Amino acid sequence: xxxxxxxxxxxxxxxxxxxxxxxxxxxxxxxxxxxxxxxxxxxxxxxxxxxxxxxxxxxxxxxxxxxxxxxxxxxxxxxxxxxxxxxxxxxxxxxxxxxxxxxxxxxxxxxxxxxxxxxxxxxxxxxxxxxxxxxxxxxxxxxxxxxxxxxxxxxxxxxxxxxxxxxxxxxxxxxxxxxxxxxxxxxxxxxxxxxxxxxxxxxxxxxxxxxxxxxxxxxxxxxxxxxxxxxxxxxxxxxxxxxxxxxxxxxxxxxxxxxxxxxxxxxxxxxxxxxxxxxxxxxxxxxxxxxxxxxxxxxxxxxxxxxxxxxxxxxxxxxxxxxxxxxxxxxxxxxxxxxxxxxxxxxxxxxxxxxxxxxxxxxxxxxxxxxxxxxxxxxxxxxxxxxxxxxxxxxxxxxxxxxxxxxxxxxxxxxxxxxxxxxxxxxxxxxxxxxxxxxxxxxxxxxxxxxxxxxxxxxxxxxxxxxxxxxxxxxxxxxxxxxxxxxxxxxxxxxxxxxxxxxxxxxxxxxxxxxxxxxxxxxxxxxxxxxxxxxxxxxxxxxxxxxxxxxxxxxxxxxxxxxxxxxxxxxxxxxxxxxxxxxxxxxxxxxxxxxxxxxxxxxxxxxxxxxxxxxxxxxxxxxxxxxxxxxxxxxxxxxxxxxxxxxxxxxxxxxxxxxxxxxxxxx
Amino acid sequence: xxxxxxxxxxxxxxxxxxxxxxxxxxxxxxxxxxxxxxxxxxxxxxxxxxxxxxxxxxxxxxxxxxxxxxxxxxxxxxxxxxxxxxxxxxxxxxxxxxxxxxxxxxxxxxxxxxxxxxxxxxxxxxxxxxxxxxxxxxxxxxxxxxxxxxxxxxxxxxxxxxxxxxxxxxxxxxxxxxxxxxxxxxxxxxxxxxxxxxxxxxxxxxxxxxxxxxxxxxxxxxxxxxxxxxxxxxxxxxxxxxxxxxxx
Numbered sequence: 001x002x003x004x005x006x007x008x009x010x011x012x013x014x015x016x017x018x019x020x021x022x023x024x025x026x027x028x029x030x031x032x033x034x035x036x037x038x039x040x041x042x043x044x045x046x047x048x049x050x051x052x053x054x055x056x057x058x059x060x061x062x063x064x065x066x067x068x069x070x071x072x073x074x075x076x077x078x079x080x081x082x083x084x085x086x087x088x089x090x091x092x093x094x095x096x097x098x099x100x101x102x103x104x105x106x107x108x109x110x111x112x113x114x115x116x117x118x119x120x121x122x123x124x125x126x127x128x129x130x131x132x133x134x135x136x137x138x139x140x141x142x143x144x145x146x147x148x149x150x151x152x153x154x155x156x157x158x159x160x161x162x163x164x165x166x167x168x169x170x171x172x173x174x175x176x177x178x179x180x181x182x183x184x185x186x187x188x189x190x191x192x193x194x195x196x197x198x199x200x201x202x203x204x205x206x207x208x209x210x211x212x213x214x215x216x217x218x219x220x221x222x223x224x225x226x227x228x229x230x231x232x233x234x235x236x237x238x239x240x241x242x243x244x245x246x247x248x249x250x251x252x253x254x255x256x257x258x259x260x261x262x263x264x265x266x267x268x269x270x271x272x273x274x275x276x277x278x279x280x281x282x283x284x285x286x287x288x289x290x291x292x293x294x295x296x297x298x299x300x301x302x303x304x305x306x307x308x309x310x311x312x313x314x315x316x317x318x319x320x321x322x323x324x325x326x327x328x329x330x331x332x333x334x335x336x337x338x339x340x341x342x343x344x345x346x347x348x349x350x351x352x353x354x355x356x357x358x359x360x361x362x363x364x365x366x367x368x369x370x371x372x373x374x375x376x377x378x379x380x381x382x383x384x385x386x387x388x389x390x391x392x393x394x395x396x397x398x399x400x401x402x403x404x405x406x407x408x409x410x411x412x413x414x415x416x417x418x419x420x421x422x423x424x425x426x427x428x429x430x431x432x433x434x435x436x437x438x439x440x441x442x443x444x445x446x447x448x449x450x451x452x453x454x455x456x457x458x459x460x461x462x463x464x465x466x467x468x469x470x471x472x473x474x475x476x477x478x479x480x481x482x483x484x485x486x487x488x489x490x491x492x493x494x495x496x497x498x499x500x501x502x503x504x505x506x507x508x509x510x511x512x513x514x515x516x517x518x519x520x521x522x523x524x525x526x527x528x529x530x531x532x533x534x535x536x537x538x539x540x541x542x543x544x545x546x547x548x549x550x551x552x553x554x555x556x557x558x559x560x561x562x563x564x565x566x567x568x569x570x571x572x573x574x575x576x577x578x579x580x581x582x583x584x585x586x587x588x589x590x591x592x593x594x595x596x597x598x599x600x601x602x603x604x605x606x607x608x609x610x611x612x613x614x615x616x617x618x619x620x621x622x623x624x625x626x627x628x629x630x631x632x633x634x635x636x637x638x639x640x641x642x643x644x645x646x647x648x649x650x651x652x653x654x655x656x657x658x659x660x661x662x663x664x665x666x667x
Numbered sequence: 668x669x670x671x672x673x674x675x676x677x678x679x680x681x682x683x684x685x686x687x688x689x690x691x692x693x694x695x696x697x698x699x700x701x702x703x704x705x706x707x708x709x710x711x712x713x714x715x716x717x718x719x720x721x722x723x724x725x726x727x728x729x730x731x732x733x734x735x736x737x738x739x740x741x742x743x744x745x746x747x748x749x750x751x752x753x754x755x756x757x758x759x760x761x762x763x764x765x766x767x768x769x770x771x772x773x774x775x776x777x778x779x780x781x782x783x784x785x786x787x788x789x790x791x792x793x794x795x796x797x798x799x800x801x802x803x804x805x806x807x808x809x810x811x812x813x814x815x816x817x818x819x820x821x822x823x824x825x826x827x828x829x830x831x832x833x834x835x836x837x838x839x840x841x842x843x844x845x846x847x848x849x850x851x852x853x854x855x856x857x858x859x860x861x862x863x864x865x866x867x868x869x870x871x872x873x874x875x876x877x878x879x880x881x882x883x884x885x886x887x888x889x890x891x892x893x894x895x896x897x898x899x900x901x902x903x904x905x906x907x908x909x910x911x912x913x914x915x
Contacts, residue, residue: 048801051801052801052802055800055801055802066724066730066732067722067732067783067784067785068731068784068785068787068788068829070731070829071724071725071730071731071732073724073725073730075725075729075730075731076725076727076729076730085808087809120803123803124803125808126803126805126806126807126808127799127801127803127805128808129805129808129811129858130797130799130805130806130858131796131797131799131801131858132796132797132821132852132853132856132858132859134818134819134821134822134825134852134856135808135818136818136822137812137813137815137818137819138815139815140812141812141813141814141815141818142809142812143808143809159822159825160822162729162826165729165826165828166822166825169825172791173791173795173796173797174796174801176788176791176792176795176796177796177798179792180792180793180794186788188785188788211777238727240724240725240726240730241723241724241725241726242724274697275695275697275698277695277698277702277705277706278702279699279701279702279705279726280726280727282726282727283727408747409727409728409752412728412745412748412752412754413697413699413752413754415696415697415754415756478801478803479803527709527712527713529705529709571712573711573712573715573716573717573718574717574718578678578679578778579679579720579777579778579781581718581720582712582718
């Protein structure tokens, strides 16, 4: 087994990044003009990187499958972005954000990376405000904060329930400025289908124009992959319909190691699955847990009566309710981290206390918050003896002001008014902590191929804390990559333009063409969705919130069989040289069918429970995750061999020098 | 529910399109409109016909990809929702639903129900930003207090998802609401004031160049906007434009 070099700089934790920035080689402005960079994906990580690299003077080409960079799925992030600003004076610091993140990730992330993330977090807020991102403010004009799961301070900046949208539009506006200057050439409605490696270095990509179907060659001195996560392997997830792993999986097949594929975040508060026709799941922001209380009935007969429509949530008195998170985790209560909250919901529903028709839902109740805010508002308006109606009216206004768009979204989907009766929620696949292995410089095991944002495995360990994904995406793109990629490119100043008529480009293009033609000419008997849904069922049932060795082994066999059936039986209508949505889906699902098997293999090999990876065989008596630090305190980085089942494991041992490794407790 | 769908089919930007009729059965009220189209497409694929192509992505009303003119209204009969959040419970058994692409000179059809909205991109590129480098060497975020009302109004303008419903709703196919939302977001914040003059002039010039029509204050855009972007933004942009023109 090889040793993976994480290239973490030596020296004290707090000095590593500053020292590293001083040590890296720079490229002079005149030379930057001769260097091309490809950025695949235009969400927070890709958009911010593209804008910054262009601003520095490099020639940037961006690629996204959407018709505009602004539609990348970062847009859907709701709750907020963390930053160690300590504006609230509640004891926050870089160290605390670092500590919370490492602990939140169940001691499976890198100290050096996480500290850097905490260190640059405050800068992100300054940057976004300067760009005109309209964060929520208090009456005095200062920025407002809220709390998220797994922490004891208020460090989350937000823009109602649309923080991701506002941050992405900020990055998009920075991109637009560079597009206007001619420093970014955007290739929208384009999908990367392979990486081209010349002399061992990433030198370009093969992409398909999704309007004409044309296959194109694009060369560059470095390639940045910022294409997001692979949650759609589960078919149903909170990801966008087009979110896919293709760019990441293709570079994996070209030699980039894939790290910790089994670390998946199942988010506790989503609108439950309602039927077979469902195409995606909708998240209800974690910020709702600031004010919502989660409960199920104490007595099973009440749960049954609610399921059958004979009783309503309101009919149950306080003592008939089980606020199970507050009961099990008194110090963090409803704000435990996502993995813990999700498992606790599953535990109650499996035990028969679920509250919707399918028995797969718990209540998220705002009644006490409405009352609390209502009284506060009444008092602020000088009304010291308000009626119940007045309190409710004022309280609802506060809730609407904070979460209006989420409540509206819930009502549209479920057809029930969440101001009147509690929301019903259940966990759903949301984010993937695993991804392409990168070193401290965000470089994969392929020289010149960098990976940022959710697409890399980096900073979140085995579980990501709320409001940290936006932070990581922007940190990577605005503040980390622009330094580290320069160090690599400083050796390329004399290279000149990379030709696209080489043998390597021929080979890659032919491979892509072959695969596309095979799909079109297959003329099988089932649609792409038929296979995707089947894969999703296997993933959810056997690689979901609770896993065990037997199910994981059978998942591997089943996914393999499904993949073989896919290539025999898939039916893709239409032609190659036209807009063909089914063909796009087929290419993506083909990759999920490989990735899924590696996912199960990784989960099977990790004989411990940590963060979002919960193995039924490894739990404490109280049902909490049981880590095995002696044997599994490492990053599992998989090397492609031509077959997901035989991929080779490489271990990067994790060392904790600044933090005491403990069992994670939120009690 | 049993429905009759009349859907615009067009092979590509050069081909002539037409409305085709598709009967569909087994539609449930809690399906979204796009999930209903998924059901149709699955049927078409199984019958060996070409599925209907439409833009969509997040399916939670925020990315702005989905469009569709449904029975003559952008995003259909419900208010304050995008097509992906429109649910079939808004329709009745036996209904006929006409589904067309957004219609505007500046939004040419690419295929079936997919239109080209890159004209919106170019309007944004003309000035929809604050010219600040992303180096991180800016002042502390709390150094400039912003009045809460201004911050909230700016946010409300900034929630535009760039779907184009305003253009599709307008008899003149005007893009005033879209452009005004961006101009307003920055005009309301101290950070945006520095470049306010150039911004409004450049963005309006680009809007005109793209072939969008003029605003005649019918207010249809505000009614059909899935995010409730207010007409006040257009009034604000007009003020900004007037004062910028006088300066220029």
